Amino acid sequence: MRNLSARVRGAPDRLLRDVSLSVAPGEVRGLVGESGAGKSMIGKAVLGILPRAVEVLSGEILLEGTDLLRLAPADRRRRIGATCALIPQDPLTALNPSRRIGPQMTDRLIDILGWSRTKAQDRARDLLAEVQITDPDRVLRQYPHELSGGMRQRVLIAAAFAAEPKLIVADEPTTALDVTVQKEVLRLIAGMQARHGTALLFVTHDLGVVSKVCQSLTVLYGGLVVENTTLRDFFPAPAHPYARALLAATPKYTDPGSSLVPVPQAVLDGVQAQVVAADRGWRNG
Amino acid sequence: MQLFRAVILRLLTTAVTLSGVAVIVFVVIRVVPGNPIAMMLPPGATDEDVARLTALYGLDKSIFRQFLIWAGGVLQGDFGTSITTRQPVLGLVLGRLPATLELSVMALVIATVIGGFAALTGTRLRGTRSEAAIDVANGMALSVPDFLWGLVLILLFGVLWPVFHISGRVTPSIDLPFTTNFYLIESLVRLRPDLWWDIVSHMLLPALALAIPLAAIIGQVLKQSLKETMHLDYVTLSRTKGYSETHVITREALPNAVLPALTLVGVQFTFLIGGTVIIERLFSYEGLGNMAIDAVINRDLPLIQGIVILFAVIFTGVNLIVDLAYAALNPRLRHG
Numbered sequence: 001m002r003n004l005s006a007r008v009r010g011a012p013d014r015l016l017r018d019v020s021l022s023v024a025p026g027e028v029r030g031l032v033g034e035s036g037a038g039k040s041m042i043g044k045a046v047l048g049i050l051p052r053a054v055e056v057l058s059g060e061i062l063l064e065g066t067d068l069l070r071l072a073p074a075d076r077r078r079r080i081g082a083t084c085a086l087i088p089q090d091p092l093t094a095l096n097p098s099r100r101i102g103p104q105m106t107d108r109l110i111d112i113l114g115w116s117r118t119k120a121q122d123r124a125r126d127l128l129a130e131v132q133i134t135d136p137d138r139v140l141r142q143y144p145h146e147l148s149g150g151m152r153q154r155v156l157i158a159a160a161f162a163a164e165p166k167l168i169v170a171d172e173p174t175t176a177l178d179v180t181v182q183k184e185v186l187r188l189i190a191g192m193q194a195r196h197g198t199a200l201l202f203v204t205h206d207l208g209v210v211s212k213v214c215q216s217l218t219v220l221y222g223g224l225v226v227e228n229t230t231l232r233d234f235f236p237a238p239a240h241p242y243a244r245a246l247l248a249a250t251p252k253y254t255d256p257g258s259s260l261v262p263v264p265q266a267v268l269d270g271v272q273a274q275v276v277a278a279d280r281g282w283r284n285g
Numbered sequence: 286m287q288l289f290r291a292v293i294l295r296l297l298t299t300a301v302t303l304s305g306v307a308v309i310v311f312v313v314i315r316v317v318p319g320n321p322i323a324m325m326l327p328p329g330a331t332d333e334d335v336a337r338l339t340a341l342y343g344l345d346k347s348i349f350r351q352f353l354i355w356a357g358g359v360l361q362g363d364f365g366t367s368i369t370t371r372q373p374v375l376g377l378v379l380g381r382l383p384a385t386l387e388l389s390v391m392a393l394v395i396a397t398v399i400g401g402f403a404a405l406t407g408t409r410l411r412g413t414r415s416e417a418a419i420d421v422a423n424g425m426a427l428s429v430p431d432f433l434w435g436l437v438l439i440l441l442f443g444v445l446w447p448v449f450h451i452s453g454r455v456t457p458s459i460d461l462p463f464t465t466n467f468y469l470i471e472s473l474v475r476l477r478p479d480l481w482w483d484i485v486s487h488m489l490l491p492a493l494a495l496a497i498p499l500a501a502i503i504g505q506v507l508k509q510s511l512k513e514t515m516h517l518d519y520v521t522l523s524r525t526k527g528y529s530e531t532h533v534i535t536r537e538a539l540p541n542a543v544l545p546a547l548t549l550v551g552v553q554f555t556f557l558i559g560g561t562v563i564i565e566r567l568f569s570y571e572g573l574g575n576m577a578i579d580a581v582i583n584r585d586l587p588l589i590q591g592i593v594i595l596f597a598v599i600f601t602g603v604n605l606i607v608d609l610a611y612a613a614l615n616p617r618l619r620h621g
Contacts, residue, residue, distance in 0.1 A: 077529065093518040095519055098614075099537075107526065112526060
């Protein structure tokens, strides 16, 4: 992704401010920032599901060398469907309640990729087994309401890998889950990603999660990339003061007695000034 | 098993409802002014003639006694004899029922097709001028009652551009070789497209008049329901799979959006059946509603009772069908 800018149609300010980031094959990149920083917006832009009110102003989204934004809408849709996938945030609302699990996992393979029904079903069965679902055939015949939240999240993870996508966007996949299940789901995603060698863009607000599954990360503030680095460089000492404050603000489970540290106001003022400066440059250019 | 029990329970409550309707109708039409006997006799009739006829029809007894006699007959399948035509009420009413059923169902089908199409198109084109145009048309269709639509249609397609028939159920000169009164269905079964078209061109305008307001309601409710469904995560997920907007709306959102709309359509359909009374009159269509108006004008008490009971049976039947359809469409209820 290069220099991507977007805004709400007609609004004076941008939501994304010249965002550039990349995910290499097999890499897991964390995308962190506070609420409203634009991290989910980036995931949506990649998958072509930005809300109607949001328009892309400039920049490009390159997928294996092709700029998705320059494709005709129908081509872009099919290209994304064939090469990208989404692991959604809330497993309870991300499955269609009136359709069985089987068709929901195989529809893309059959309709978009042109697989045969049997081949797609075999694939779905294998993937369910891979996410440690014990009776795949039964689950394929069931409706979403017959499965627990954890089971549904497994189904969604398995479905995301079904078409062997090049890139998967995981949109806060653990936020809606119980803390006890979170760890297991993280391990599952990381394991699947490693086995399939997929590039993974992991959207989260939790630096603890990033430290467990990612190799690199991008920190956003107000739609502006403040830090783009590898995990190894980040964790001892983030370069940007905001990133440093964010790291310090992360609750430490190892030390339950420590109190929460807010991001200092001076740091917020500093990064806000940077956003304003970026906008000044954008308006004049 | 659970479904079976629910149906039995519904039939029992239906029986109670129908008894209540029977009592109310029976009492009301005897309390309001107007005397069937006076309507039947020539102006010069003596008081003795009046008394004799009144006794003949049992109208000299108390309302309570009259009701017991009538209810006893109904339980044995005897709805009494029409005062004006001297024929059994049951036969008269069942003879007209097919005409009204065919008209109502045709109106419902037209309303569902138009309303469904409007809702889907409006959702597909949301945020554009076309959506606004559909909304405006919807509001217009909704704010004009069915009998005014009937008059408009008569003017447009019966007078200014006479392409359809505006009176009756079939061209009177045609001798129908039918054994049932389901003309529309029987003309299809007997493979007589010529008769079928004559019947359809008679039914189309009254059916359309009934359908337009219902289509607007279906369009509005379904569109609102679709709008809420379109925001859900599984719809977004389906978009990322590479599906077109049309596919996403019809395959993912529609099946879930239909459920809330269905209950309302059931309720509205019973209103539509009520609307046939006026519309059949307007188009001289020989159905139950037209017969009901004649029966009221002539104070034909047994016939009014029979028609009202039949309408009540249809209403409760429609509600039962809607509930069953709801259960069939919702997997959560099916597998309880």
